[in-house]
Amino acid sequence: MGRTGVMYENxxxxxxxxxxxxxxxxxxxxxASRLARLLRPGDxxxxxxxxxxxxxxxxxxxxEGLGVRERVISPTFTLHREYQGRLPLHHLDAYRLRGARDxxxxxxxxxxxxxxxxxxxWGERARELFxxxxxxxxxxxxxxxxxxxxxxxxxxxxxxxxxxxxxxxAHGG
Numbered sequence: 001m002g003r004t005g006v007m008y009e010n011x012x013x014x015x016x017x018x019x020x021x022x023x024x025x026x027x028x029x030x031x032a033s034r035l036a037r038l039l040r041p042g043d044x045x046x047x048x049x050x051x052x053x054x055x056x057x058x059x060x061x062x063x064e065g066l067g068v069r070e071r072v073i074s075p076t077f078t079l080h081r082e083y084q085g086r087l088p089l090h091h092l093d094a095y096r097l098r099g100a101r102d103x104x105x106x107x108x109x110x111x112x113x114x115x116x117x118x119x120x121x122w123g124e125r126a127r128e129l130f131x132x133x134x135x136x137x138x139x140x141x142x143x144x145x146x147x148x149x150x151x152x153x154x155x156x157x158x159x160x161x162x163x164x165x166x167x168x169x170a171h172g173g
Contacts, residue, residue, distance in 0.1 A: 036065025
């Protein structure tokens with residue numbers, strides 16, 4: 001158990017997730033905030049999970065960790081919201097889209113070329129657009145109402161190394 005009560009299990013093999021158990025929105029946002037400290041320009045976070053599983057809450061935590069001061073809300077109807085922090089945060093929602101092609105038509109490639117980070121809710125609908133250069137955050141309900149199981153699946157690049165640092169932080173290292 002880490003300093004915040006976030007439970008952590010590290011399997012440390014390629015393709016296996018880093019698994020966290022959070023209790024309540026505060027712990028989910030705190031985990032995301034810690035992850036945000038590891039983000040670099042051009043990073044893509046794909047958020048996957050059922051309706052109400054905490055995707056927007058996780059993005060709120062990313063925003064807090066990036067130093068965003070404005071209120072973060074779901075871009076369900078606008079499809080894209082941008083927030084300014086240490087790195088610009090581009091918050092996209094693929095729920096209403098038919099697939100990766102629709103997201104491409106919104107100009108996501110241009111966002112990736114900039115200095116910002118892209119977080120996509122319902123990211124499974126656009127996974128193919130990003131090749132293997134993304135971090136998938138899979139959120140699901142835990143055993144109790146306020147628990148979430150959060151699995152981080154590293155794509156290419158340096159995600160394995162960076163997630164190792166996140167795991168050490170969860171253990172209080």
